[in-house]
Amino acid sequence: xxxxxxxxxxxxxxxxxxxxxxxxxxxxxxxxxxxxxxxxxxxxxxxxxxxxxxxxxxxxxxxxxxxxxxxxxxxxxxxxxxxxxxxxxxxxxxxxxxxxxxxxxxxxxxxxxxxxxxxxxxxxxxxxxxxxxxxxxxxxxxxxxxxxxxxxxxxxxxxxxxxxxxxxxxxxxxxxxxxx
Numbered sequence: 001x002x003x004x005x006x007x008x009x010x011x012x013x014x015x016x017x018x019x020x021x022x023x024x025x026x027x028x029x030x031x032x033x034x035x036x037x038x039x040x041x042x043x044x045x046x047x048x049x050x051x052x053x054x055x056x057x058x059x060x061x062x063x064x065x066x067x068x069x070x071x072x073x074x075x076x077x078x079x080x081x082x083x084x085x086x087x088x089x090x091x092x093x094x095x096x097x098x099x100x101x102x103x104x105x106x107x108x109x110x111x112x113x114x115x116x117x118x119x120x121x122x123x124x125x126x127x128x129x130x131x132x133x134x135x136x137x138x139x140x141x142x143x144x145x146x147x148x149x150x151x152x153x154x155x156x157x158x159x160x161x162x163x164x165x166x167x168x169x170x171x172x173x174x175x176x177x178x179x180x
Contacts, residue, residue, distance in 0.1 A: 029075045035130045036079040050075040117167045125160035
């Protein structure tokens with residue numbers, strides 16, 4: 001069955017087609033959920049919520065643009081909605097801090113470690129970091145999606161980078177100490 005036929009069947013509430021669509025895209029969308037969620041379990045819950053939203057809004061997909069992009073957009077918005085409700089973006093001081101470059105020695109720092117320290121960032125930093133660095137959203141887009149100021153987005157990104165840089169430096173120091 002073609003993707004277009006699968007989509008049409010989902011629009012007709014065909015549960016078999018919905019199951020096929022889930023199988024086809026769940027792993028990609030789960031990785032998106034994992035990027036934005038606080039934990040693996042929360043990512044699983046967010047994936048289920050995203051698919052509920054996808055199936056309830058699939059009528060709105062008009063076969064213009066990438067279907068996978070449409071799915072990802074719904075998934076990101078589903079996850080972000082819970083953070084909007086929690087007001088995790090309220091910060092006291094929006095003074096921007098100096099932007100930080102992070103140097104990563106790929107031979108000594110694993111991707112799993114990098115993902116774990118990104119996931120440990122405070123919500124507001126993790127979300128903005130992922131949206132800007134990993135998904136390529138502009139600060140204006142992030143501000144609109146999260147209902148924050150552009151300055152808040154820039155500040156949160158700079159603070160996320162600063163926090164990650166410190167975690168990587170601590171990791172390198174610990175690795176150096178172990179090799180002595």
